Structure formats: C-alpha cells, structure tokens
Amino acid sequence: MAIDIKVQDVARYEGQEVTIKGWLYNKRSSGKLRFLLVRDGSATIQCVVFKGAVSEEVFENATALTQESSLTVTGTVARDDRSKIGYEIQVSDLSVVQIAHEYPITKKEHGVDFLMDHRHLWLRSSKQHALIRIRHEVIRAAREFFDMRDFTLMDAPIFTPNAAEGTSTLFETDYFERKAYLTQSGQLYGEAGAMAFGNIYCFGPTFRAEKSKTRRHLTEFWMIEPEMAYCDLDQDMVVAEEFVTHIVKSVLKNRRPELETLERDISKLEKIEAPFPRLHYDEAVEILKKNGVDFEYGDDFGATDETTISEQFDRPVIVHHYPAEVKAFYMKRDPETPQFALAMDMLAPEGYGEIIGGSQREDDYEVLLQRVKEHNLPEEAFAWYLDLRKYGSVPHAGFGLGIERTVAWISGIRHIRETIPFPRTMTRLYP
RNA sequence: UCCGGCGUAGCUCAAUGGCAGAGCGGGUGACUGUUAAUCACUAGGUUGUAGGUUCGAGUCCUACCGCCGGAGCCA
Numbered sequence: 001m002a003i004d005i006k007v008q009d010v011a012r013y014e015g016q017e018v019t020i021k022g023w024l025y026n027k028r029s030s031g032k033l034r035f036l037l038v039r040d041g042s043a044t045i046q047c048v049v050f051k052g053a054v055s056e057e058v059f060e061n062a063t064a065l066t067q068e069s070s071l072t073v074t075g076t077v078a079r080d081d082r083s084k085i086g087y088e089i090q091v092s093d094l095s096v097v098q099i100a101h102e103y104p105i106t107k108k109e110h111g112v113d114f115l116m117d118h119r120h121l122w123l124r125s126s127k128q129h130a131l132i133r134i135r136h137e138v139i140r141a142a143r144e145f146f147d148m149r150d151f152t153l154m155d156a157p158i159f160t161p162n163a164a165e166g167t168s169t170l171f172e173t174d175y176f177e178r179k180a181y182l183t184q185s186g187q188l189y190g191e192a193g194a195m196a197f198g199n200i201y202c203f204g205p206t207f208r209a210e211k212s213k214t215r216r217h218l219t220e221f222w223m224i225e226p227e228m229a230y231c232d233l234d235q236d237m238v239v240a241e242e243f244v245t246h247i248v249k250s251v252l253k254n255r256r257p258e259l260e261t262l263e264r265d266i267s268k269l270e271k272i273e274a275p276f277p278r279l280h281y282d283e284a285v286e287i288l289k290k291n292g293v294d295f296e297y298g299d300d301f302g303a304t305d306e307t308t309i310s311e312q313f314d315r316p317v318i319v320h321h322y323p324a325e326v327k328a329f330y331m332k333r334d335p336e337t338p339q340f341a342l343a344m345d346m347l348a349p350e351g352y353g354e355i356i357g358g359s360q361r362e363d364d365y366e367v368l369l370q371r372v373k374e375h376n377l378p379e380e381a382f383a384w385y386l387d388l389r390k391y392g393s394v395p396h397a398g399f400g401l402g403i404e405r406t407v408a409w410i411s412g413i414r415h416i417r418e419t420i421p422f423p424r425t426m427t428r429l430y431p
Numbered sequence: 432u433c434c435g436g437c438g439u440a441g442c443u444c445a446a447u448g449g450c451a452g453a454g455c456g457g458g459u460g461a462c463u464g465u466u467a468a469u470c471a472c473u474a475g476g477u478u479g480u481a482g483g484u485u486c487g488a489g490u491c492c493u494a495c496c497g498c499c500g501g502a503g504c505c506a
C-alpha cells in the first residue's frame with residue numbers, strides 16, 4: 001500500500017511506493033515517456049511515466065495533463081543523479097483531479113502588471129513561494145524573540161478615532177455616522193499596555209494613505225511594535241539590534257534553500273551581528289557632508305541620504321538624536337540637549353532604507369499636554385493617552401519594525417510588493 | 432501632487448511615415464531520459480481611447496486613460 005507523503009520528505013522513502021497530491025508544474029515528453037514535474041506545496045519532484053509500465057488509460061491521462069492541473073501520483077521513489085533534489089518517482093498509477101484551463105503564467109518572462117493581476121496564481125511560482133516562506137520565518141522569529149523575553153502580546157485596534165501624527169495620510173471610514181481612521185501605528189495603545197504589563201508587543205497591519213509610488217511603499221503593511229516600561233533610549237536601541245540580529249540568524253538557519261532560490265548573497269547576511277554602529281544625528285550629517293551631499297542641517301533624511309549613510313557600513317546602522325522639530329509630538333526630548341529628540345531610526349544596509357523607527361516617549365504630563373497643543377491635536381481625543389502620564393508615569397520606550405521592508409532586505413529583492421501575499425499600493429487593489 | 436518612461440497576438444517583444452512579424456503559450460503530429468526538452472504543421476490582431484497632420488499613421492502632434500520608475504512623506 002502506498003504511503004501519502006510530502007515531496008520535501010522524499011529522501012526518507014527511497015525504494016518505497018508513495019502517493020503525492022499536487023499540481024502539474026511542467027511537463028516534458030519524449031516518445032513513450034512523460035516527465036511530469038509535480039509540486040505539492042512543499043517541493044517539486046519529477047515523476048516519470050513510461051508507457052510500458054502503466055495502463056493505457058494512465059498514459060493517456062499523463063499525456064492530456066495541462067500546466068497546473070491537479071493530480072495524485074503513485075509510484076516508487078528512486079535515486080537519480082540527474083534530478084535536482086536527488087530523487088524522482090517512477091509512476092505506477094496516476095489520477096487526475098482536475099484538468100486546468102489554459103494557465104496564464106507561462107515559463108517565459110512576464111511584466112509586473114500582468115503578474116500582479118494574477119497574483120493569486122503567481123504565488124505558485126518558486127520565487128514567490130520562497131519569499132512568502134521567508135516572510136513567515138521573519139514573523140515567526142520576531143514573535144519568538146519577544147515571547148522568549150516574556151513580553152505580552154497585546155494587539156492594538158485597527159479602527160482608531162484619531163491620528164498619531166496628523167490626518168493627511170489616514171484612510172477615513174464611515175463608522176456608524178462618525179469618522180474612524182485605519183490605524184497608522186499601534187504605539188499609543190502599546191504604551192497603555194506597557195503601563196499594564198511592563199513589556200508588551202503588538203503585531204498587525206497598519207495603513208498609510210501616503211501618495212507614495214516607490215519600491216519601498218505599500219498602503220497596507222505589517223508592523224511589530226514592542227513597548228517597554230522603565231526603558232530609556234539606549235536600552236531601546238540594544239533591544240532593536242538584538243531583535244534584528246535574531247531575525248536574520250533565524251532566516252539563515254531555517255530558510256537557506258529559499259535564500260538560494262532568490263540568489264541572495266548570503267555572506268552579506270552572515271555579517272549581521274549586534275552591536276550595530278550608532279550615529280548621533282550630527283555624525284550622520286557629517287557623513288553626508290563628507291560625501292558631498294547637499295543637505296540642510298535640521299532636516300530629516302531623505303531616501304538618498306539614508307542610502308549614503310547606510311552604504312558606509314556592512315550592517316544596519318542606528319541614527320539617534322534627531323532634531324525634535326522633525327519628529328513626532330510624543331517623543332521625549334533629551335534633557336541635556338533639548339533641541340534633539342530621544343529618537344532613533346535603524347537603516348538597513350544595501351540601500352533598503354529605514355526598517356525601524358523608535359523613541360523614548362515623553363512621560364511628563366505637563367510637557368506632553370504642551371506638545372499636544374503645539375501640534376494642534378484635539379486634546380479630548382488624547383485624554384486617555386495623557387492619563388498614562390497622570391497615573392504612575394515611568395520612563396518608557398519602544399519601536400516599530402516594518403515586516404515587508406525587513407523581508408525585502410533579507411531576501412535581497414528590489415521591490416517590497418513581492419514580500420506580502422496581496423500587496424496594496426496606490427494603484428493596486430486587485431486581486 | 433510633481434518629474435520621467437512605456438502602452439502592438441493570451442504573454443514577452445520587433446516593425447526608416449509605405450504588405451503588422453517573431454519567440455513563448457494554445458491546438459495537431461513525431462520521438463524511450465527530458466531539464467524553460469527538441470522538431471514539423473497550425474490557429475491567433477479594432478496596434479490603450481478620442482481627435483488631428485499626411486496621398487498614406489503602430490510610427491508624427493494634442494488630450495485623456497492605464498501602468499512602471501523616482502521625488503516629497505514614511506516603516
């Protein structure tokens with residue numbers, strides 16, 4: 001009796017009769033032979049149908065199979081040096097589940113728009129398969145990191161009544177005759193969690209209505225955001241660099257074949273080790289000046305500035321102490337140099353840009369109230385947030401890591417849209 | 432929102448202002464070891480839309496639509 005197996009486990013069944021359930025990835029033929037490349041989601045294996053070894057009906061069925069038809073195959077696992085995975089299956093029986101219609105994605109090249117229109121099918125191809133599995137590992141490792149350190153998972157709401165940093169980039173929705181906005185960040189709620197549990201993290205989708213059309217932007221992206229009570233900026237940076245190191249090491253350990261499928265230069269990832277270089281804003285500006293960049297002191301860094309800075313290092317770099325003027329209202333100012341915020345950004349190497357943004361939060365009630373007013377934010381909407389400073393306020397800090405940018409960097413792919421199953425951009429809402 | 436590029440067969444692309452083509456995919460057939468198999472035959476077109484210039488427009492001009500890349504903003 002044949003055993004049901006997953007293709008990835010095929011080596012354990014050499015010489016045995018097995019059954020695999022999958023889809024036809026490709027088919028080649030030569031006279032009385034049919035070579036069926038069958039994928040089952042775990043891996044792909046070549047199944048050889050020889051006319052003399054099967055019934056006439058089975059051979060006819062094998063001949064009639066179209067690309068992506070679903071089928072089950074029974075046969076003997078045999079070692080074969082010509083196979084990329086070392087094994088193939090000599091077919092004894094085969095049954096067709098469904099003959100696929102003409103499959104739109106062919107073995108030849110396709111344009112991005114066409115592939116994105118067929119994203120639901122494109123996910124079956126080897127490169128997309130590898131990317132989604134690396135994404136899974138990044139998320140698994142990220143949660144593992146905080147779980148191991150006894151952080152409590154406390155997710156933030158998606159519908160929010162107000163904005164953390166201005167309303168211009170918010171998606172507005174109808175909420176029973178009121179307005180609600182899709183969240184841009186779980187952070188403010190995370191701060192409530194930190195005061196309740198000490199250390200928490202939240203993980204979920206966030207939404208930005210920015211009219212950005214670059215390879216680093218999505219309108220819907222996933223963010224993991226720890227928030228820690230009794231934590232200052234220095235401790236925040238230590239957690240951030242250990243966190244990113246853990247994620248990279250996990251992907252190297254558990255998803256090496258996928259990195260190879262993507263032809264990632266693995267040696268670059270092997271250099272990622274905490275501590276990361278840290279630059280005060282002033283030092284980062286110095287680097288820009290040295291490289292002849294035209295930069296106005298006091299501004300935030302643009303995309304090309306970030307690339308110039310990160311190119312100086314072979315691992316992620318943390319820039320801290322940004323001018324308070326360009327940063328969010330909730331960030332605490334450095335008591336010794338109040339023109340700077342206790343903020344930090346982590347820039348990924350190889351020009352992948354900012355993957356982490358974080359800060360120590362303002363913990364003084366009067367100062368925070370003043371900031372809310374200065375930024376013309378509705379005071380009543382932030383009453384609950386201000387409460388956190390009235391009832392046992394403590395120094396606290398946190399950060400957010402963008403999953404898709406992290407996956408893009410680790411995978412070495414150019415565009416962020418392939419790092420999420422169904423990307424949402426300014427121009428893409430289908431499928 | 433601004434700047435730049437592209438739009439021709441199901442897909443990827445050709446075509447000096449002068450007969451609209453190839454490869455892949457589809458169909459039919461050949462082949463006992465193929466690796467994006469190969470070979471032969473075959474079907475497949477309102478050249479993004481609307482105007483304009485011209486004897487003649489896929490090609491030149493104008494507008495619009497769609498997509499791509501970048502800037503700003505950000506993770």
